Amino acid sequence: MTDYQATRARVEDYFDRSATKVWERLCSDAPVSRIRQTVRQGRDEMRAMMLGQLPADLSGARILDAGCGTGLMTAELARRGAEVVAVDISPQLIAIAQEKLDPRFAGQVRFAAGDMTDASHGSFDHVIAMDSLIYYSEGDITAILHRLGARVRGKLLFTVAPRTPFLMTFFAAGKLFPRADRSPTMIPHAFDRLARSAGPGLDRVGRVARGFYISECLEYRP
Numbered sequence: 001m002t003d004y005q006a007t008r009a010r011v012e013d014y015f016d017r018s019a020t021k022v023w024e025r026l027c028s029d030a031p032v033s034r035i036r037q038t039v040r041q042g043r044d045e046m047r048a049m050m051l052g053q054l055p056a057d058l059s060g061a062r063i064l065d066a067g068c069g070t071g072l073m074t075a076e077l078a079r080r081g082a083e084v085v086a087v088d089i090s091p092q093l094i095a096i097a098q099e100k101l102d103p104r105f106a107g108q109v110r111f112a113a114g115d116m117t118d119a120s121h122g123s124f125d126h127v128i129a130m131d132s133l134i135y136y137s138e139g140d141i142t143a144i145l146h147r148l149g150a151r152v153r154g155k156l157l158f159t160v161a162p163r164t165p166f167l168m169t170f171f172a173a174g175k176l177f178p179r180a181d182r183s184p185t186m187i188p189h190a191f192d193r194l195a196r197s198a199g200p201g202l203d204r205v206g207r208v209a210r211g212f213y214i215s216e217c218l219e220y221r222p
């Protein structure tokens, strides 16, 4: 199995089996611990930052929500008028996203359980991958950007975990003490290295740091 397939299998196992309920709760309004509350707030800020890169009126735009999870971004894109293809490797999360979607927008959204890079999903005006590439290596992210980049006319927005001292400490600790639950390890990336690997067209958009949530939004123009 290649790196990409091995990582994707771990991610699927984690979101589809071990952490489905925890993730659903984090992505809802239900009470969570103070630490998770900072993550929720940080993720709300990041979602707003990413949406802020797109026109407010998305009527007629075909957008891929790559790794849509429980569909928070999908719902917002549909609310702004987009035709959304919402793809996630976890069938359980796709089912939750489908159930949560306001029925008024059901006609605008096509859900699919599977790989975000699958060419059968077609081409797009924009692609958004929020926190769904954070487990992948530099080589895998580059390959994903190239595969998706070939099918996007406008913006390809995604997030990575930046190489901050805080996140690097966690990364190193995770490597020293591999977790028994097989949860996927988040891999922090340095922008310059990623830019060298992905080629021209990679730009910084902005960073959100809220408690335990530290994430950087990047834009790739092929």
Ligand SMILES: C[S@@+](CC[C@H](N)C(=O)[O-])C[C@H]1O[C@@H](n2cnc3c(N)ncnc32)[C@H](O)[C@@H]1O
Pocket: 008, 011, 012, 015, 027, 066, 067, 068, 069, 070, 071, 072, 073, 087, 088, 089, 090, 093, 114, 115, 116, 117, 129, 130, 131, 132, 133
């Ligand atoms: C941290 S969650 C983020 C979910 C959603 N984007 C959000 O911000 O709420 C990462 C999601 O990416 C999905 N994912 C990761 N790699 C994927 C791949 N190669 N194809 C499809 N989905 C993938 C996971 O199953 C998971 O639901």
